[in-house]
Amino acid sequence: MKKNNYIAVLLLMGLCFILFPNRAHAADNLGYTVSAVPSSKQIDFEQSYFYLQTTPGEEQQLKVKVKSTQKEPVKIKIYPTDAYTGEKGTIEYTEDSKLLDETLKEPVSSLVKVETPTITVENFEEKEVTIQLTPPKESYSGVKMGVLVFELDDSGEKKSMVKNKFSFRLGLVISETGDDYRDSKSLNLLEAKSTLRRGKKMVLATLQNPEPKVLSDLEIQAEVKEKESNKIIKKETVKGYKMSPNSRFDFEMDWGTATIKGGTYVLNMTVTNGYNDWKFEKEFRxxxxxxxxxxxxxGFKIITPTWIKVATTMLILSTGVIVILLLVRRKKLEEQWKIKKKKRKRKKRKKKEGK
Incomplete structure (x- = not known):
C-alpha cells in the first residue's frame, strides 16, 4: 500500500513539473536564485524569461524574485544590458553603447528602470525586485532584446588585479505583435580592412543585420586574394553563426604568421542560411x-633567436670551409696520382729499352 502511495506521489510530482515548469533559475554557487514573476503581458508562458507584448508609451511593472540560498548576506547589483553580436557569431549582451549598431534605436537599456539597483539578501530570505518598463511612444517593428543582470556586488571588497564577475542574466524581449522574430532577411557588408586585433594580424569584414529580428544559422565562406596576381591569400568557412537584431560584428580572418605585404586586396564572401543567399565583394588597400x-x-610571428642565427651562420661557414678543404685535398690527390702514373709509364719504357 505504501509502495503505491510513493508511486502516486512521484507521478503527481512529474505531472506538476510538466504543467507548471519551474521558473526559478538556480545560482546556488552565487548564494542566490533568480526567478521571473509571470506578467499578464507575457507572449509565451512556456519561456522562463520575459517575452512581453508592449503598447506604445504604456508602462509595465515587471517583478523578479531574488532568494538567498545561504545564511551569509549577499549583495546584488541589478541593471539592464542590450543584445549585440559577438566576434564568433553569437548573441551577447553589453553595457557598452559603442558595440551597438546605429540602426538600433531606443534599446532595451533605455526603456528599463530598476527601482532598487542594489539589494542585499541573507539567511534564506526572499525579496521582490520591481522593474519599470516604458516602451517607445512610437510603434516599432520586430523585437528589442536585452537581459536583466543580477551581479554580485564586490564594490565593498578590497581591490585586486584580477576580478571575476559572477552574475545571473534574465532575458528580456519585447514586441508589439508577438510575430516570429527569428527570420531576418537582410545582411550588409559595411567594410573590409586589415588590422591588428589581440596581437594578431587580421582581415576584418564588418557584417550588419539592419532588421529588428534575429538572423540565424549563417554559413559564411570567405576568401582574400591579391588583386594584381589573383593569388588567394586566405580562406575561411564557418557555420552556425547568428546575429542579434539591429547589430553588426567583425568577421575575423586570421592572417597567421605570414608577412603582410602592402597592396590592394579583394574580399569575396558568400553567406547563406538555407533561405537566403548573399554574395559580397569588396576591395581594401x-x-x-x-x-x-x-x-x-x-605578437604572433616567427622569431628566430639570435643564438640560432649565429649557430646557423657558423655552421654554414664551417660547411663551406670543409667543402673547400675537401676540394683542395682532392685536387692534390689527383695531381699526386697523375705524377705517380707518369713515373710508372717511364719505368715501363726503360724496361722495354733495356731489353
Missing amino acids: ITNEQARDMNDKS
Whole structure:
C-alpha cells in the first residue's frame, strides 16, 4: 500500500513539473536564485524569461524574485544590458553603447528602470525586485532584446588585479505583435580592412543585420586574394553563426604568421542560411607603412633567436670551409696520382729499352 502511495506521489510530482515548469533559475554557487514573476503581458508562458507584448508609451511593472540560498548576506547589483553580436557569431549582451549598431534605436537599456539597483539578501530570505518598463511612444517593428543582470556586488571588497564577475542574466524581449522574430532577411557588408586585433594580424569584414529580428544559422565562406596576381591569400568557412537584431560584428580572418605585404586586396564572401543567399565583394588597400607596422607589432610571428642565427651562420661557414678543404685535398690527390702514373709509364719504357 505504501509502495503505491510513493508511486502516486512521484507521478503527481512529474505531472506538476510538466504543467507548471519551474521558473526559478538556480545560482546556488552565487548564494542566490533568480526567478521571473509571470506578467499578464507575457507572449509565451512556456519561456522562463520575459517575452512581453508592449503598447506604445504604456508602462509595465515587471517583478523578479531574488532568494538567498545561504545564511551569509549577499549583495546584488541589478541593471539592464542590450543584445549585440559577438566576434564568433553569437548573441551577447553589453553595457557598452559603442558595440551597438546605429540602426538600433531606443534599446532595451533605455526603456528599463530598476527601482532598487542594489539589494542585499541573507539567511534564506526572499525579496521582490520591481522593474519599470516604458516602451517607445512610437510603434516599432520586430523585437528589442536585452537581459536583466543580477551581479554580485564586490564594490565593498578590497581591490585586486584580477576580478571575476559572477552574475545571473534574465532575458528580456519585447514586441508589439508577438510575430516570429527569428527570420531576418537582410545582411550588409559595411567594410573590409586589415588590422591588428589581440596581437594578431587580421582581415576584418564588418557584417550588419539592419532588421529588428534575429538572423540565424549563417554559413559564411570567405576568401582574400591579391588583386594584381589573383593569388588567394586566405580562406575561411564557418557555420552556425547568428546575429542579434539591429547589430553588426567583425568577421575575423586570421592572417597567421605570414608577412603582410602592402597592396590592394579583394574580399569575396558568400553567406547563406538555407533561405537566403548573399554574395559580397569588396576591395581594401594596405599601405606599405601599415603592413610594416602590423608585421612589427604582431605578437604572433616567427622569431628566430639570435643564438640560432649565429649557430646557423657558423655552421654554414664551417660547411663551406670543409667543402673547400675537401676540394683542395682532392685536387692534390689527383695531381699526386697523375705524377705517380707518369713515373710508372717511364719505368715501363726503360724496361722495354733495356731489353
